[in-house]
Amino acid sequence: MQSQIPAIHRLTSRPQFLAAAKGVSLARGAVVVQRLDRADGDATMRIGFTATRKVGGAVVRNRCKRRLRQAARALVGQHGVPGSDYVFIARQGTADRSWERLLDDVKTALTRLATPADRPVAGPASTVPISSDTPHQDSGPA
Numbered sequence: 407m408q409s410q411i412p413a414i415h416r417l418t419s420r421p422q423f424l425a426a427a428k429g430v431s432l433a434r435g436a437v438v439v440q441r442l443d444r445a446d447g448d449a450t451m452r453i454g455f456t457a458t459r460k461v462g463g464a465v466v467r468n469r470c471k472r473r474l475r476q477a478a479r480a481l482v483g484q485h486g487v488p489g490s491d492y493v494f495i496a497r498q499g500t501a502d503r504s505w506e507r508l509l510d511d512v513k514t515a516l517t518r519l520a521t522p523a524d525r526p527v528a529g530p531a532s533t534v535p536i537s538s539d540t541p542h543q544d545s546g547p548a
Contacts, residue, residue, distance in 0.1 A: 412488040417454030426454065426491040432518055435511035436503040437474065438495040441487070441519040449488040453478050457496035470496035473505075477512040485516035492516075 417423055429442030455474050457467040474494040486492065500508065 411483040412449040412451055414482060414486075415450055415452045417452050417491060417493065422452070422491065423454055423456065423493055426493040429491070430519060432515045433497070434515040434518075436497050436499040436508055437477075437511050437515060438497060439512070439515040439519060440493040440495070442491040443487065444489055444491060446489070451482060451486050451488060451490055451492065453482060453492045453494065455494045455496075457500070461496050461498060461500065466501050467496065470500040473500060473508060474512070477509055480509065481513050481516055485513060485520060487520045 417426065426440045426442040429440055431438055431440040455471045455478070457470045459467070461467050461470055474496060478492070478494055482492065494512070503511070
């Protein structure tokens, strides 16, 4: 039995791209991927693509976006988180990167964005041990 892949739609307006920029992002090789968990109960994934003029002229930017669209089409359904918005941003090497490496960059970024952060969440400060070389007021005669 195969799991149901949620629907995938495109981000089309500037406010949608700006909202996704407020989420988490990860740069891997020739691509930056931004992810925003919408938390609206809708399992639809939305994806958008962009390339700045720093990447190159119009022909190069369009080639980068075409390559990112194909990579996303191949990988977002398997590695994306339902209910999220993704923005794929082309970087300088996106147009010239080998297809296998570009797929690996996108897959790695999607996988890392899908897993919870390894960093500890800010908790009570009392759980952090105090080093022994720090002077204490009640540590004996002074």
